[in-house]
Amino acid sequence: MTGARVHSAKRGTAQPADGGNTVAIIGGGLAGMSAAMRLCSAGFDVTLYEAHDRLGGNASSIKRVVPGENAPKTDQQNADKTAIEQDVYPHMFCDWYDNFWDLYEHDLGRKRDDYFSPRQGVSMLRKGDAQYSRLLNNTSMEALVENMQSGLLSPAETFLLGYSMLDLAAHPFDRSSFDQLNKLDVNGFIYSRGYSTENVAEMENYILTLIWSIQSEETAAATYQNFLRHCFKFPDNSPFSWLLKGSLDKQLIAPLREELEKRGCRIETGATVSTVRLCDDRPKIRWKRNPADKRAHVNSYDYLVMAVGPAALTSLVMGGDEHTSEGKRLISCEQSLSQLQRMSAVPIPVVDVYFKHKLDLFPKDHVGLGGSKYGLTVLDISQLWSDHDFDGKTAIIIAASDAASIPSASCNGQGWLMLQELKEFYPGINIGKHWRDPDCDIDWHRTNARSNVDYPLFLNSVGSWGWRPEAAYPNTMPRVFFAGDLCRTDVDMATVEGAVQSGFQAAKALQKRDAALTGKGIRGPEIRVIAHTTYSTASFRAAKLMLMPLAYGALAMTAYDQWKAHLAEGATPLGKAEFSLSEYLLLVPMQFTMDWLKGAYWLVRALSDGGEDDPLKTGILYKALPPVGDGDGEHRGQTGAADGDAAGLHAGDDGHEDHVIDLGAATLMALGECASYASKHLSGDMKKADGTPVSPAVAAAGSVLGAAANIGGTIISALQKQGGSATDPYIRRWRAKR
Template identity: 25%
Template sequence: MTERVAVLGGGVAGLTAAHELSRRGFDVTVYEAGERVGGKARSVPVPGTGDPPLPGEHGFRFFPGFYRHVIDTMERIPDGDGRTVADHLVPTERTLVARIHGDHRRADVGTPDTLGEWFSRIRPAGGEVPPREAAFYTERMLELLTSCERRRRKELDEVTWWDFLEADRMSDGYRAQLVEPTQALVAIQPRRASARTVGRVYAQLLVGQLDPRVETERILDGPTSEVWLQPWREHVESLGADVVTGARVTDLELSGHRIAGATVDHGGDRERVTADRYVLAVPVEVAVDLLTEDLRRAAPSLAGIRHLETAWMNGIQFYLREDVPVVAGHQLFVDSPWALTAISQAQFWNCDLRERGDGEVEGVLSVIVSDWNEPGRVYGKPAKECTPGEIREEVWTQLCAHLNREGRERLHEDLVVDWFLDPELRQTDDGVENDAPLLVNTVGALKHRPPADPEVPNLYIAGDYARTNTDLASMEAADEAGRRAANAVLDDAGSTAQRCRVWELSEPSIFEPLKAQDRVRYRLGLPHPGRARTQVRGALRDLLA
């Protein structure tokens, strides 16, 4: 008899689990709370902008070179035109690091061609950081790359990125260029971020730039749901799965040591769902509400998710009368109090925006706000205390302050046809509330993250908060978590089907001998060799101070 699997959540993790299990013969039903699959990755039609409408989104998507799980999945999804959705990935060329004062920097993201270019990639932040501090930063990155895994898990996960890089004693340029950009990467302050997580991801991004076999950074050639997520849903359904949207899970029913059912809300109508196995693929803040005291007792490994933290990282799109490419890639606005990043999308999209809305739009500037707690420049309030209209004005003002310089006006108000704020932000009397926060990797979070197979025999965890090799909350981690949950289902069901492939993060093999040396030192209770040298230098500095 075919086993029935209820996948509770239709984001990237849930769709991955459904994809892998349905193609292996399981009877799968996906229950997604929203009207569209894909979770935070989805794009949405902007209400009131015509037919077809303009595309909006939670935030722009990008696919760095170290993504392997999600790319492999995309390579197995037909796009309906004889290709796969992976064929809709296009490379960026460079990143703009914009300042209000000081020089802008355009960094190539392709593989270096000359020896000089290789050294320029490794040297941090060009000439904006004092040489001694740049050398210290490089030492710290090498310490990360040469630390054994046990040291990373036991020591580096308990240290903030700020303290690991000793930011308090460094220059403003060091902090602005090398420490604080984590705000745009993982949506949290470097004073809270785990050095293990941030350092590993930075290393992956750097290695990706230096590896000629991979594209350093890619984006989709159209709105995400149109070129990826909707074809994915259709493919999963073609494999025999059912996908039900507008179906929010509200309760997990525990009977003995097993899940006996789940309650799903269809816009006020409740349904009791039963299956042989249940894959929980909802966001972490939703999962916390579903974990009753009885369920936490039955599955102690799930109790820790109450301690996982989230932050805000939401987007706004500006629809422009003229396309303003700025740079053929992403833009980082380092002097913006709200930690803005952006990309001008029309230059990459294989669609004509003039055929959407009222025909006036030729460009889309998609912006992500990563710091919602710092006061803005216009109203002096944090983003979360602003109205949607105030958020729009603040973001536009901060963009203009960076891009309209030296007599050149790239952005002006007359360009804006319309704008769209992430619909997960609800206006309240005090500003906005966020219905879709992002999991963040704070110090010590690793020990609270659950495995794919907790102690309840027919319950499985798929979400970017599960324990994965990828670690960072991302589409890649979600895809990996979906694969791990599918593999756990296959194991428990005694299936003979091939298991889903799971990759380790790839690091340069040149560091393996040094990692082996550090494994010995860690077992002996000794510090990392680089840390020992730093401690000696610090002691000498204190003596001479």
């Protein structure tokens, strides 16, 4: 059979057959499975290796066998058993994850609404508060106003928090690996802003720690910029995220595995790959089903995709003496990969808590416990998982994003401390006096604590862009490719979308390299990476400039509130600190003038020459990169064009290009949303010149005009995308305002 592997009698070695299309993928997480899905569809002979017993990686579930519901406490060993699924991590799937949704809806043929539940935002509970605060995705005027009134911060500082994110999205970064001034962290960026306050900096740090387990002073500002650019979708009214209505394995990973097997993919779970070598450029891997086995399997392939985490990837690239095994080490072929040793990852401890009865304490959103010692989040899965029978009882997942703060190394020790911290926010829960105390509200048979040391999450630390691998190194390793959320993509931040996109990206690069090496053209249907839709650089900068007076006005309000607080305390309002906010207010006019002039300059640069995202073709904002995986492009390693901002978002169709909404369309959409909101909420208070109220007809006309402007901007954006990329089969489904 064409493309089949032929096994030799010696040491179980497999040699590539004449078909030349054999591919090994190391790593069965979402990145590896995504690459396998595309390559199998293109006609490649794929074998997927995963070290754990289950596929999915950080998106996997753990199957636990526990005593049955009615098992007697005195005879747990012989009691009836039942199996339950517990996710390694709780995940949010953002609405803009276009490549992930294409994989789920197109490849698996599943409707999003059937298996996911939409969420407009997240909830937060502060210690001692009786009510939750809710933070919505800023996709409508209603959401903006509600966020201002959420109580998380004062309305003025809530506005400054949102403005700081807009400012970061508009900032001109030069992503050079060696440009020290541009190795800026998020906290440093906020500190450099003239409108910054301590509360805004603390909230930004809390958000980053909660979601990515990394402090703001360690997070790369340019990387966070890319995430924010994709999240800004005003006005869209789409959900912020979607939550799976069941376990990750049952609703996502198992269907993916089933589909892969239908497409001919061979899957080896519990298979630990220990060595990777290149023999005449072809990859050869050594692996064992059981690490204790004395006999190792050695297989050769035409191509290799490496889709594992930082530690495993570093070990496979760097590991071993070159003379202990036949062939070359990867690091000997591509020395820039030595930077992989700089990358870091951390696990997030998780506790699955099952209660003996129903608790009406938790909303349906993800909940952040504001001010918790360990950065705790809570998700009530008993209100979400429709495929599990919780018998009317409550089950929650607690995750500790700041694991380094937990003073315990054992799983149960960490779990108990997390439960104690949970009780500080929910005093009515009886957790008992110690772990597995039977006299409490917790069902200990099902409850489980995990340190997740085998499932660490990649950290987007400052400078990490220069260390992260590309999809392909055509000049030095033409048959080796890389995938995973640690790889360079336009998503940049470690996310589910980053993992899936990197898998598609690696598969696309492999397909193109195969065509170049064989000279027979593209094998199978051409693999494409779906482009995201973002606002243009000019749009972000125009919004920043327009809202800047309001930002400094909000700063003045915050300073005035602080001044009143000092007076109420009987303290001197000025000079209390070395440099108080009230004193700083004296410099605000000068700071505002300088900021406005700089903002205007960068906006003009973005608009000049008609190239919004490469002004004057200087490459200062977006330096051109060679197409990702293009074998004809010059390899850039860790130097050269690696200093392109935003990962070469606009490198062309062969790269991972974003669709951009230009300033004209963005302005129409924003004005339409504002007009609709004004006519809907303010018409009753609007007066004519003679003092009489505006008629309902006029208010209705304003609403119609606003909706028309909104829809007009959407249509312009869609037409521009069609005209700018006629070969791209995918256009994002922008929703008209509901």
